[in-house]
Amino acid sequence: MISKNQIKFIKQLDQKKYRKRENVFVAEGHKVVGDLLSCGFEPHTIFATNQWKAPRDIAFQEVTDDELRKISFLQHPQQVLAIFHMPAASPATIQDQLVLALDGVQDPGNLGTIIRIADWFGISDIFCSADTADVWNPKVIQATMGSIARVRITYTDLVALIKEAQVPVYGTLLDGDNIYQQTLSQNGIIVMGNEGNGISPEIRQLITNKLLIPDFNTGDSHAESLNVAIATAITCSEFRRRN
Template identity: 50%
Template sequence: MLSKAKIKWIHSLDLKKNRTELHLFVAEGHKLVTDLLPIMPCRFLTATAEWLQNHPNIRSAEIVEASLQEITKASNQQHPQEVLAIFEIPDIALDLNKIKNELSLALDNIQDPGNLGTIIRTADWFGINTLFCSIGCVDAFNPKTVQASMGSIARVSVHYLKLEEFLPALSIPIFGTFLEGKNLNEFNNLPEAAVILMGNEGNGISEKLEQIVNEKIYIPKYPAGSKRAESLNVSIATAIVCAAFRK
């Protein structure tokens, strides 16, 4: 049985300050939970009797059998599933020597948790291990971000930093997306070691970060000059740029 106290504890992790203080986050659903279980320490797991019977070897500090109705009370999802778990937020140190020799992503003030989760998933797909976020970005362990990442949050390390100070110190090229940038299709040999900087959903890259960009790039619209969509969703744009770098 899932007690009222446990349900209250789970919902307390909706707030960033509680996630930060307790170093815990919530994951829901069969695929996400089973993806995270082999990689991250699980502090608490609640699931239906049928789910637990089908997964007898799961490892968690605490396991509670519950009805779907009880899990629904603890869930943030519109359509709750048969399992919910609490995982420990990893404390991952930055390996600067490694970062200076590989492709990384940086995000300037991304606000939508779904966008951040999708970008984390995109980074994972393209073999990008590290994501740098400005201090104003949405929390990577927001429940909506975690769900949108589809388990990639366990494989991509996310760090919150003063990008205007940190990125130039890496001494590798910084590419940023701008409407007045060079056509992405005109680049022949994009570097393997670089930072791709993506801007805020509504305002793009801020002026202070524009100053540290070495190369401005632009995703061309087809046909050129047509009056179609004014912009791309930032997660879609990130995927297009990552694909160009991985050619």
């Protein structure tokens, strides 16, 4: 049986200050939890119904469906909720590889989807500005569908990072050049901006290769812009297609 103190503790982890204080985060569902376990993330506590097929030697606290609903952040809980220790920070490099830099991406769903996109296209490092959404937010973790286990996230000063990098810096901008007609390198930094304001002026000045995803709708009425996660997927796909 799950206690009131356990319920309170889990619910507090919806807030960044408590996640930071306890150095833990919440993951839900057999896919996300399974990927984190298989990639070596250390569990703090796992709560699961008797329907969950636990990996061998993994201990968990059995709960009822009703108890799982009380602690879940999902509308429809998925057999298991796990609290994991946050991984220790490890040095990341941008030399000889393609990386993403997120400049103020604030929607948790967008961030989680971008992490999933990076995983699909073999991008192992994402650098985030301080005002980008917290990667350990339960909504972000859920949106990654397990890809958080394979993509390293580093929060840093993007201006300093880009200035020190000796690689091409790409950014999607309305005054950019058609991405389908440009030379794209195998390594470099792809900058993606805030949902409403795009790439900040400070970072915009540092972009060496401005790219535009063209609008093929020639009618009088068309979409104003692309969702940042969709734009990330198109951009990453084009880089990988070329190389």
